[in-house]
Structure formats: structure tokens, C-alpha cells
Amino acid sequence: MKRVTGIGGVFFKCKDPQKVTEWYRKHLGLATNPYGATFEWLESEESTKKGITQWSPFPEETNYFEPSTKDFMINYRVENLERLVEELRKEGVTILDAIETYDYGKFVHILDFEGNKVELWEPIG
Template sequence: MKKVTGIGGIFFKCKDPNKMREWYKEHLGINSTQYGATFEWFEGDDSTKKGQTQWNPFPETTKYFQPSTKDFMINYRVDNLEALVEELKKSGVTIVDAIESYDYGKFVHILDAEGNKIQLWEPKD
């Protein structure tokens, strides 16, 4: 089973998300909203299939990354989230929450070996 197919997003804590968005816009040309910026690309395995990667600064006081104490969270794109979660459970990986479905895909959070919160995303491309 193919597991991770790419990076779906990079999220990090900062003192002032609006100031960070302005800095990145001015210096690196990243135009973002309160929901971040979306980078679109085409998959290497199928160059007709479009994908996206999300970038977003969060307030340093956010609870969204808990139970991790780290200042970042990476979102990985996956092919079959439900099957992968079952494999991870069998391997003793900590599953933080239940799979949630939205019109743009399914999500779940896990912890890696050092307690970093990881978001897994099966997109509806």
C-alpha cells in the first residue's frame, strides 16, 4: 500500500501571524489569508493530476498542535487514510483523534516517535 504521497501542508506557531503573513508576502511573495497560502502543483506519477500544499502561520497560543509541545505540524497527503490508520494502530502508533471528513478530504492526527503531532490528509482531488 502506498502510504504518504506528499506534503499537504506546513503549519507553525509564531507571535504575530498577521505580521508573519505580511513579512512573507513582502519578502518572499507568498500571498496568504487567515487560512494561509495554497501552492498548487501537478503529481509526478500522473502529470494530469493536480495537488496542493497548504502553508499557514498560527498564533503561538494555539491549542491546535496539542498534545505536542512543538511549534510546528506537518500535514502529509495519503492515499487510503482508513487503511493506514488501521495499520498504524496495529503498530502501536498514537492516534490523537477520530477521522473527520470534509468536502475537501479526510483528516486524522497522530504522534510520531518524539511526540510531534502529524496531520494525515486523504484529499478529494
């Protein structure tokens, strides 16, 4: 069973997300949007299938990364999220919430062994 198939996103806390986004747009050329920047790429196994990786600055007071005390969170792309969560439970991994489904994918949050919050994402389509 495949588990992680790639990085879906990198999220980090900062004092002023809008200014950080503008700085990265101006100085590094990121094509920014209201959520940060989205990088598109093509799957290596299916060269016509598009994938994305999201880059998003969050306000430093966000509680979205809790219970982790870190200023970042990584989102990993996965296949078959339901099955993976079953396996992770058997392996004693802390599952923080129920799987949620949106029009762009399914999500769940876990903790790694050091208490870092990790977001798992199964894209739809």
C-alpha cells in the same frame, strides 16, 4: 500499500500570524490568503491532476498542536486513510482522534515516537 505521498502542509506558531503572513508576502512573494499560502503543483504520475501544499502561521497560543509541545506540525498527504490508520494501530502508533471528513479531504492526527503531532490528510478528488 502507499502511505505518505507528499507534504500537504507546514503549520507553525508565531506571535502575530497576520504580520508574519504579510512579511512573507512582501519579502518572499508568497501569494497569501486568509489561511497563509497555498502552493499548487501537478502530480508527477498524473500530469493533469492538481495538488496543493498549505503553508499556515498559527497564533502562538493555539492548542491545535497539542498534545505536542512543539511550535510546528507537518501535514502529510496519504492514500486510503482508513486503511493506513488500521495499519498504524496494529504497529502501536498513537492515534489521537477519529477520522474527520470535510469537502476538501479526510484528516486524522497521530503522534510520532518523540511526541510530535502529525496530521494525515487524504485529499478528496
